Amino acid sequence: MKALILGRGAREHALTWKFSRSFRISGLFCAPGNAGTADLATNLPEISETDTEALISACRREAVDIVFVGGETALAAGVVDALHAAGISAVGATAAAAQLEASKAVSKDFMKRHGVATAEAVVFTDTEPFEQYINKLRHPVVIKKSGLAAGKGVLETEDKDEMIAFGRETLRDDQLLVEERLTGYEISVFALTDGTSYTLLPPCADYKKAGEGNTGPNTGGMGAICPVPWVKPETMEQVRQRVLEPTIAGLELDGLRFTGVLYLGLMITDEGPKLLEYNVRFGDPEAQVLLPLIKSDFGSLCEAMVEGKLAEFPLELSKKTALGVVLASPGYPEAYRRNIVVDELPTNDRKELVVFHAATKTEGERVMTDGGRCFTVVGIGHELLEARGTAYSAVKNVKFDGAWWRPDIGGMIFGQ
Ligand code: AMP
Ligand code: GLY
Numbered sequence: 001m002k003a004l005i006l007g008r009g010a011r012e013h014a015l016t017w018k019f020s021r022s023f024r025i026s027g028l029f030c031a032p033g034n035a036g037t038a039d040l041a042t043n044l045p046e047i048s049e050t051d052t053e054a055l056i057s058a059c060r061r062e063a064v065d066i067v068f069v070g071g072e073t074a075l076a077a078g079v080v081d082a083l084h085a086a087g088i089s090a091v092g093a094t095a096a097a098a099q100l101e102a103s104k105a106v107s108k109d110f111m112k113r114h115g116v117a118t119a120e121a122v123v124f125t126d127t128e129p130f131e132q133y134i135n136k137l138r139h140p141v142v143i144k145k146s147g148l149a150a151g152k153g154v155l156e157t158e159d160k161d162e163m164i165a166f167g168r169e170t171l172r173d174d175q176l177l178v179e180e181r182l183t184g185y186e187i188s189v190f191a192l193t194d195g196t197s198y199t200l201l202p203p204c205a206d207y208k209k210a211g212e213g214n215t216g217p218n219t220g221g222m223g224a225i226c227p228v229p230w231v232k233p234e235t236m237e238q239v240r241q242r243v244l245e246p247t248i249a250g251l252e253l254d255g256l257r258f259t260g261v262l263y264l265g266l267m268i269t270d271e272g273p274k275l276l277e278y279n280v281r282f283g284d285p286e287a288q289v290l291l292p293l294i295k296s297d298f299g300s301l302c303e304a305m306v307e308g309k310l311a312e313f314p315l316e317l318s319k320k321t322a323l324g325v326v327l328a329s330p331g332y333p334e335a336y337r338r339n340i341v342v343d344e345l346p347t348n349d350r351k352e353l354v355v356f357h358a359a360t361k362t363e364g365e366r367v368m369t370d371g372g373r374c375f376t377v378v379g380i381g382h383e384l385l386e387a388r389g390t391a392y393s394a395v396k397n398v399k400f401d402g403a404w405w406r407p408d409i410g411g412m413i414f415g416q
Pocket of ligand 2: 206221279282283285286
């Protein structure tokens with residue numbers, strides 16, 4: 001079987017690495033890919049994530065059997081629908097299902113109609129009713145842009161003037177949600193689905209803030225762990241009953257079934273889990289810690305998904321823990337430097353350590369940085385402390401000028 005992974009981040013390097021270890025795989029491509037995927041697959045750097053025409057012709061030329069779409073931009077742009085229309089199997093949400101991620105107004109409406117446990121929210125399209133609502137507000141809220149905002153769409157403040165300014169700006173070209181502010185701790189839970197059945201994977205935690213102790217600006221994610229030792233089995237059972245099952249039933253009722261990954265962004269409150277958001281893909285950096293714990297052959301798993309046979313697939317998971325630390329460029333998440341030479345990298349030949357590339361490229365023999373988040377260094381151990389020790393001892397061996405990382409990945413994160 002020949003597989004192609006669409007994307008260029010560390011999540012896509014982790015997917016490529018996982019496919020490369022599958023006995024079913026005879027050819028592997030990554031479009032556009034990065035310097036890490038180039039070691040394992042043929043990169044197709046000329047194909048951008050939303051260039052469906054070029055993607056389909058490459059799939060035909062190379063006789064690709066299955067495409068795994070990594071990220072939301074391609075999914076929301078309808079890449080999976082185009083692949084299906086061309087007769088090519090794909091793991092990833094259709095454009096209609098991707099609206100659950102691309103529009104928070106759509107997803108909140110879906111959650112309410114199908115009885116999914118979530119925060120209360122009101123959707124606004126016009127400034128006047130929004131401002132009246134804010135002026136009368138008596139309880140803590142967060143304000144969210146409806147559309148895709150790459151981690152920058154949520155305002156958390158007590159200051160009504162700030163809320164109104166954010167709202168006026170957003171309402172020029174988007175809708176807005178004013179949502180009850182929840183307290184607790186956050187986890188990301190992933191389910192694989194073939195459209196009919198689903199498999200729940202162990203919980204992950206994503207360390208979203210730039211600074212130690214969860215301070216500073218939001219980022220795409222500075223590290224992750226899987227599983228999360230402070231999540232009890234009862235909590236996962238509540239996630240299944242109160243969030244996942246009504247979601248799967250809702251996808252069926254609304255005609256939105258798809259083959260791919262459903263991502264539940266949850267706050268675990270005193271009343272149990274509540275859904276903050278849906279995504280229709282693996283998280284980044286969650287994928288980098290989740291995928292190394294899948295013991296089953298990944299090519300066979302993806303094949304079972306596209307054939308609608310997930311329920312019969314005996315998924316085997318490792319009992320170990322994985323911890324990933326993201327290395328970022330100087331300045332990230334604000335304006336950052338690019339094109340920094342990577343002087344040193346640990347080799348990827350230890351069972352308990354994997355280094356995934358994100359924004360990197362090759363220039364001749366050299367690896368260069370090409371964006372904000374550049375690597376995820378993943379340690380795997382029998383428990384969290386061991387994984388943490390392995391990851392942090394290797395982080396120091398990834399050397400490029402100005403590289404920085406959070407020193408506290410693996411600590412417990414509380415919400416507001
Ligand atoms: P979202 O894009 O909905 O995942 O929101 C991004 C981040 O904002 C989340 O990871 C939370 O840290 C925070 N957030 C979103 N919604 C809420 C809420 N209702 N209560 C508290 N924090 C929230
Ligand atoms: N780790 C958060 C995300 O992938 O959206």
